[in-house]
Amino acid sequence: MTYGEVIAVDRLDLEVAEGTVTAVLGPNGAGKTTTVETCEGYRRPQAGTVRVLGLDPRRERRRLGSRVGVMLQNGGSWSGVRAAEMLRHIAALHAHPLDVSLLIERLGLGSCGRTPYRRLSGGQQQRLGLAMAVVGRPELVFLDEPTAGLDPQARHNAWDLVRELRDGGVTVVLTTHYMDEVEHLADQVHVIDHGRLVASGSPATLAARGSENTIRLRARPGLDLAGLVRALPAGAHAQEVAPGSYVVSGKVDPQALATLTAWCAAEGLLPESLHVERRTLEDVFLDLTGRELRP
Amino acid sequence: MSTSLSPAPGSAPLTRMVTAQALMETRLLLRNGEQLLLAVVIPLLVLVAGRQAGSLLDIGAGRRIDVLTPGVLALAVMSTSFTSVAIATGFERRYGVLKRLGASPLPRSGLLAGKLAAVLLVEALQLAILCSVAAGLGWRPSGGISAVLGVLLLVLLGSAAFASLALLMAGALRAEATLAAANLVYLMLLVAGGIVVPLARYPESVSAHLELLPSGALGQGLRDVLSGSGPGLLHVVVLLAWTIIGTSLAVRTFRWE
Numbered sequence A: 001m002t003y004g005e006v007i008a009v010d011r012l013d014l015e016v017a018e019g020t021v022t023a024v025l026g027p028n029g030a031g032k033t034t035t036v037e038t039c040e041g042y043r044r045p046q047a048g049t050v051r052v053l054g055l056d057p058r059r060e061r062r063r064l065g066s067r068v069g070v071m072l073q074n075g076g077s078w079s080g081v082r083a084a085e086m087l088r089h090i091a092a093l094h095a096h097p098l099d100v101s102l103l104i105e106r107l108g109l110g111s112c113g114r115t116p117y118r119r120l121s122g123g124q125q126q127r128l129g130l131a132m133a134v135v136g137r138p139e140l141v142f143l144d145e146p147t148a149g150l151d152p153q154a155r156h157n158a159w160d161l162v163r164e165l166r167d168g169g170v171t172v173v174l175t176t177h178y179m180d181e182v183e184h185l186a187d188q189v190h191v192i193d194h195g196r197l198v199a200s201g202s203p204a205t206l207a208a209r210g211s212e213n214t215i216r217l218r219a220r221p222g223l224d225l226a227g228l229v230r231a232l233p234a235g236a237h238a239q240e241v242a243p244g245s246y247v248v249s250g251k252v253d254p255q256a257l258a259t260l261t262a263w264c265a266a267e268g269l270l271p272e273s274l275h276v277e278r279r280t281l282e283d284v285f286l287d288l289t290g291r292e293l294r295p
Numbered sequence B: 001m002s003t004s005l006s007p008a009p010g011s012a013p014l015t016r017m018v019t020a021q022a023l024m025e026t027r028l029l030l031r032n033g034e035q036l037l038l039a040v041v042i043p044l045l046v047l048v049a050g051r052q053a054g055s056l057l058d059i060g061a062g063r064r065i066d067v068l069t070p071g072v073l074a075l076a077v078m079s080t081s082f083t084s085v086a087i088a089t090g091f092e093r094r095y096g097v098l099k100r101l102g103a104s105p106l107p108r109s110g111l112l113a114g115k116l117a118a119v120l121l122v123e124a125l126q127l128a129i130l131c132s133v134a135a136g137l138g139w140r141p142s143g144g145i146s147a148v149l150g151v152l153l154l155v156l157l158g159s160a161a162f163a164s165l166a167l168l169m170a171g172a173l174r175a176e177a178t179l180a181a182a183n184l185v186y187l188m189l190l191v192a193g194g195i196v197v198p199l200a201r202y203p204e205s206v207s208a209h210l211e212l213l214p215s216g217a218l219g220q221g222l223r224d225v226l227s228g229s230g231p232g233l234l235h236v237v238v239l240l241a242w243t244i245i246g247t248s249l250a251v252r253t254f255r256w257e
């Protein structure tokens, strides 16, 4: 999928299982929106095939309209329309919509139901967008950054809604930048960067990738580490990364930890702090996609 | 609510979708203050001022109010079916409304039907107001039932022609450019488009051309019909032709996002 010279999505091969929550994760400009909008039928790929519920999202768009719920990354409502009015309108286009007032309450929009869209706060607009995606009771929903700009309460509320959707049998595809969102919510995560798939798996297997943990230790500066380095199991190393700040990295297992504490005992050293740090999904994400800032 | 989140997909019946869309667009049009100014206030001003300012605005023989009213009705039709539709659609495109509705069960044909129905609803309100005021000012249309049918035909055709041109404009330009251009075109046609001033008052070389514009055809057509002479074939053909041209170009050039 290209825009002029820009290759936004390049030979991406993804499959989403029914009744699961799939997260598409990637830095700004990675091609998440392009991918999702290609599935929604908004964009025509230059090559390759896309099937949604077995249908061609462009040619058979009409048949998908009632079965697929869509939350755009932004916009989608008239500026002068009232929040509840907009939701009621989308509901009226479907055969068996959710109860609009219940949904409004559920998403905490009760107090702004009569507010024109342009006067809603960013988070309220975002919640309305989420409501619009689910009100028609679709089999499949595409949510483009559903929790961007939400406060923590609203974010948890949105997560609960997504889980309930999945438990009700709805397939959810969402994009996000938030690792905790992926860890809390997704059954399957696909990391994309520069339009290509760089990793796939469950959040747990992704976080375990490489499984390189570290031990951080604070103590007085300038310790002689030679003895420790000799004693550590092969594949683990120790170094003073900043004055008084020591890191044991490489193959960090229980044996390495025992070696470290034994060495401390032998040296008569009580560290000010000692942490075993497991790699988070965020570390994996940064390793996979690099640390430089995206345009 | 956990059980009710289970899927139950399905579209509403087409008539219900189109009705919902039409009522929604009608409410939004009526809610828009600036558009109401164009839709009702300016035509009323033209009606009242034009009746008084005899020396300023030479509209020719006949009772002034009888000559003026059909043109004002045409102006009202143009304000809604052209200016309002263009501006509203331009911003619908800008705000992603068309995009979002494209992913809903409402087909594009249903969206267009809803838009046209909203236009006709608003025009019905405008015409009701303007006709009552004109009647209060002494307007006496002639032509009886055939005049009413003629008006309906011309208003329908004129709305279709103007709306298709509005969509052509809104589907190609940015929203701000559409806003500016739609108002400019409205003003130009009001002043020099043969909509309010009878074509006979223009120099002959000009009036023949004005009759080929949708504004001239609608204005003159309504004046003819309401003075009892039935819609001229030329005006009907001109409006039909603009509808066909506008629609076929809009279909080819309209960008939904």
Ligand SMILES: Nc1ncnc2c1ncn2[C@@H]1O[C@H](COP(=O)(O)OP(=O)(O)OP(=O)(O)O)[C@@H](O)[C@H]1O
Pocket: A003, A004, A006, A007, A008, A026, A027, A028, A029, A030, A031, A032, A033, A034, A035, A073
């Ligand atoms: N309509 C467009 N015209 C030209 N280039 C585009 C267009 N849409 C996207 N791009 C480019 O394609 C690339 C992918 O964009 P996309 O919106 O899919 O990224 P994203 O992963 O959704 O980013 P974000 O996290 O910022 O939402 C970017 O380099 C972007 O600049």
Ligand SMILES: [Mg+2]
Pocket: A032, A033, A034, A073, A144
């Ligand atoms: Mg995006």
